[in-house]
Amino acid sequence: xxxxxxxxxxxQHPRVTKFGWTARLALASFARDKKGRQMxxxxxxxxxxxxxxxxxxxxxACEGRDLIAAMPPQExxxxxxxxxxxxxxxxxxxxxxxxxxxxxxxxTYHLPDPRHEAMLARxxxxxxxVSQLLVEATPEEEARLQExxxxxPDFMVITDGPRLSEQLTEAExxxxxxxxxxxxxxxxxxxxxxxxxxxxxxxxxPCAMGDLKEGARxxxxxxxxxxxxRDIPLRALEGYDTLFSIFGELSSEDETDMVRASLLTAERxxxxxxxxxxxxxxxxxxxxxxFTRALSAGLPGMTPKELDRQFGLMEEVLMTKRNERWIPVLxxxxxxxxxxxxxxxxxxxxxxxxxxLLEGEGFEVRPL
Numbered sequence: 001x002x003x004x005x006x007x008x009x010x011x012q013h014p015r016v017t018k019f020g021w022t023a024r025l026a027l028a029s030f031a032r033d034k035k036g037r038q039m040x041x042x043x044x045x046x047x048x049x050x051x052x053x054x055x056x057x058x059x060x061a062c063e064g065r066d067l068i069a070a071m072p073p074q075e076x077x078x079x080x081x082x083x084x085x086x087x088x089x090x091x092x093x094x095x096x097x098x099x100x101x102x103x104x105x106x107x108t109y110h111l112p113d114p115r116h117e118a119m120l121a122r123x124x125x126x127x128x129x130v131s132q133l134l135v136e137a138t139p140e141e142e143a144r145l146q147e148x149x150x151x152x153p154d155f156m157v158i159t160d161g162p163r164l165s166e167q168l169t170e171a172e173x174x175x176x177x178x179x180x181x182x183x184x185x186x187x188x189x190x191x192x193x194x195x196x197x198x199x200x201x202x203x204x205x206p207c208a209m210g211d212l213k214e215g216a217r218x219x220x221x222x223x224x225x226x227x228x229x230r231d232i233p234l235r236a237l238e239g240y241d242t243l244f245s246i247f248g249e250l251s252s253e254d255e256t257d258m259v260r261a262s263l264l265t266a267e268r269x270x271x272x273x274x275x276x277x278x279x280x281x282x283x284x285x286x287x288x289x290x291f292t293r294a295l296s297a298g299l300p301g302m303t304p305k306e307l308d309r310q311f312g313l314m315e316e317v318l319m320t321k322r323n324e325r326w327i328p329v330l331x332x333x334x335x336x337x338x339x340x341x342x343x344x345x346x347x348x349x350x351x352x353x354x355x356x357l358l359e360g361e362g363f364e365v366r367p368l
Contacts, residue, residue: 064270066278068291082290088355088365089286092345093122096355096363101334104130104368105354107345109280110218111273118281120222122368123340127226131337132233134330135220136344137240144240155244156197163191164198167256175263182206195255196247202262203269223342235333237326237343249317257310261299285345320352327357 068076083089092107104126106119137145149155158164165173176198177187183206190198217225227234250258279288297307326343333339347354355365 064268064272064274067271067275068279068287079290079294080284080287083284083286086286086350086353087359088349088353090283091348091367092119092280092283092285093368094348094355094365095368096358096365098334098361098363101363102338103330103334103358103363104338104340105348106219106223106340106342107280107285107348108219108223108342109277110220110344111277112218113277113281115277115281116219116222119219120226123223124226126340127230127232129338130227130232130340132235132333132339133224133227134235134237134333134339134341134343135224136237137242138234138236139224141236141238141240145243148240148244152244155247156194157192158194164193164195164259165191167195168259172260172263176202176259179263195252195259196250199255199258199262202259203272220342223340227340232340235329237329237341238322242322246317254310254313261296280345286349289346289350315352319347319350323347323352323354323357326354327361330354330358331361 068079071079088094094105094107096103096105104123106123109116153159164176168176177190179202180187180190180198183201183204185201193201224234275291276288279285279291293307293311296302296310297304326347330339330341343354350356359365
């Protein structure tokens with residue numbers, strides 16, 4: 001499939017676009033001060049991804065085009081029809097009720113964007129009736145993860161076995177080291193990183209590698225700030241060790257596939273950043289899922305069987321298992337009073353999305 005003159009294969013691979021808070025927490029090795037000095041191993045994990053990708057200066061520098069909007073009308077219509085065939089395909093704000101139990105569910109976008117103001121304006125009047133806020137990761141969970149990563153460098157760094165340069169072809173390594181250096185990562189350091197980690201780093205546009213001290217936050221953290229101002233209790237939907245279980249289930253083959261796919265897309269990440277953001281703010285996050293599947297289908301050598309394998313693995317590990325684990329947490333919290341749950345918008349839709357799972361538990365689900 002083509003987007004204008006641009007092949008889908010040259011866009012961002014879905015594995016790199018779907019990590020949510022787990023990716024944000026993983027990207028911490030290259031926080032530097034204004035003199036370019038590294039600020040310490042795994043410094044600033046909890047905010048690195050958000051700070052990298054935007055803050056006002058980074059947003060101004062990262063200019064790309066919306067690849068979905070650029071599709072030929074017939075192809076875009078087919079993509080939209082496929083997305084709309086899934087349950088709860090459109091919408092970022094929902095309510096689930098079962099008798100006296102009430103859950104407000106806000107689908108979030110993890111990166112900073114001035115357009116978040118619209119969602120915050122919708123949520124603010126709802127907060128007085130909320131007994132607690134549930135999010136993917138609280139600041140406490142993020143801090144615990146930071147401590148654990150410091151104890152387990154082998155999670156992100158190759159401490160035994162072949163280096164990254166030995167796992168790739170000479171041409172692949174040459175391209176990877178070039179792209180890494182564009183992002184402020186010396187080649188000798190990139191050579192030591194686990195493939196999945198390097199794949200995530202390559203998903204960050206070089207234009208966004210600015211001052212990491214700006215402190216810009218995505219919608220999740222902005223909602224947490226509103227709740228804190230109102231003394232609303234905060235709880236995590238999942239434990240700090242989620243990152244370890246997610247990437248611990250990947251085989252070495254899967255990891256190598258990730259970094260190779262990232263190399264195919266590393267030159268144009270700005271376009272995908274714009275595309276994902278625009279789809280979210282149009283309340284069409286399911287469209288992103290179908291679009292990224294189309295991206296994968298366009299990768300060289302990607303057969304239908306391999307596409308199903310990779311997407312099935314990604315959906316199971318990053319989405320379905322987490323959604324299913326969140327349901328008991330949501331059900332228990334709902335018995336304590338009305339609550340607000342805020343998490344990545346891609347978790348809302350689909351046959352195994354959070355909304356469909358709640359419907360299966362007897363909740364009436366409707367948009368707000």
